[in-house]
Amino acid sequence: AQTVTQSQPEMSVQEAETVTLSCTYDTSESDYYLFWYKQPPSRQMILVIRQEAYKQQNATENRFSVNFQKAAKSFSLKISDSQLGDAAMYFCAYEGSNYQLIWGAGTKLIIKP
Amino acid sequence: EAGVAQSPRYKIIEKRQSVAFWCNPISGHATLYWYQQILGQGPKLLIQFQNNGVVDDSQLPKDRFSAERLKGVDSTLKIQPAKLEDSAVYLCASQAGRLNEQFFGPGTRLTVL
Numbered sequence: 001a002q003t004v005t006q007s008q009p010e011m012s013v014q015e016a017e018t019v020t021l022s023c024t025y026d027t028s029e030s031d032y033y034l035f036w037y038k039q040p041p042s043r044q045m046i047l048v049i050r051q052e053a054y055k056q057q058n059a060t061e062n063r064f065s066v067n068f069q070k071a072a073k074s075f076s077l078k079i080s081d082s083q084l085g086d087a088a089m090y091f092c093a094y095e096g097s098n099y100q101l102i103w104g105a106g107t108k109l110i111i112k113p
Numbered sequence: 114e115a116g117v118a119q120s121p122r123y124k125i126i127e128k129r130q131s132v133a134f135w136c137n138p139i140s141g142h143a144t145l146y147w148y149q150q151i152l153g154q155g156p157k158l159l160i161q162f163q164n165n166g167v168v169d170d171s172q173l174p175k176d177r178f179s180a181e182r183l184k185g186v187d188s189t190l191k192i193q194p195a196k197l198e199d200s201a202v203y204l205c206a207s208q209a210g211r212l213n214e215q216f217f218g219p220g221t222r223l224t225v226l
Contacts, residue, residue, distance in 0.1 A: 004155075035214075044116075045156075045204065045217040091155050099144075100169065101215065103155030 002027045004094050006104035013082045014112050020067075021077045021107045023092030033095040034068065034075045039106075040088040048090070051075065079109075087111045115139065117218035119205050125224045131193040134221045138186070138207030144168075146215065147180055147190050148204040156204055162188065195225045 003026045013019035025034070036048040051059045051068050058066050063083075067076045079086055092104040118137040126132050138145050143164050148156035159178065161168040164185035173180065177196070182188040192199055202222050206215040 044219050045206075047214040050214065093155075098169070100158055100161060101156075103157075105153075105155050 002102045004104040006107050008107045010108040012110040018080045023075045025094050029096050035093040036077045037091045038088045084111050119218035123222050129194040133191045136188045136205030142207035142209050144208040146206045150202045200225045
């Protein structure tokens with residue numbers, strides 16, 4: 001069975017600095033998708049960025065980028081120029097052949113003004 | 114476009130009582146998910162619908178939980194009778210198809226006393 005591990009329960013960063021959130025996963029599949037979702041306090045879960053496993057190029061969305069290491073089964077999220085609005089729980093998720101998301105436990109990101 | 118709607122937003126009940134949650138997905142989204150998110154954890158899939166058919170309900174505690182999606186649109190999730198450990202946020206998400214992101218509703222926060 002697939003698993004997703006987020007080893008950092010909480011991270012903090014100074015506003016305008018860069019922070020990297022870690023995620024590792026375990027799978028025997030070769031074709032899958034990886035996601036980072038953001039869940040602000042008392043607000044809806046929203047997609048931050050996605051990565052298709054067959055693509056070697058790392059996905060980028062404005063200040064958000066990933067470092068996808070397929071062989072190492074690692075999928076980290078880098079947030080550049082951190083803003084107060086980035087404070088949230090961040091979840092890493094895996095989607096395999098059954099189209100269902102397997103979620104990590106989340107990392108709470110704190111932005112220090 | 115309108116997002117995923119859920120109601121109620123909050124519900125407090127006593128153990129052994131019954132409760133029902135409602136979800137209206139984004140128009141045209143064939144796939145609908147119900148998740149249970151316990152505080153400090155990632156979402157756990159309870160049931161997945163494709164149109165009005167159940168794709169996966171392997172993690173749904175069927176002795177007390179039930180869900181239906183009539184006419185392939187709205188869905189209801191029911192708990193009867195509730196237990197203390199059912200206290201969680203219940204998230205509904207809809208998806209147009211694979212490779213498309215899951216859109217989440219605001220969730221229903223259930224407290225069982």
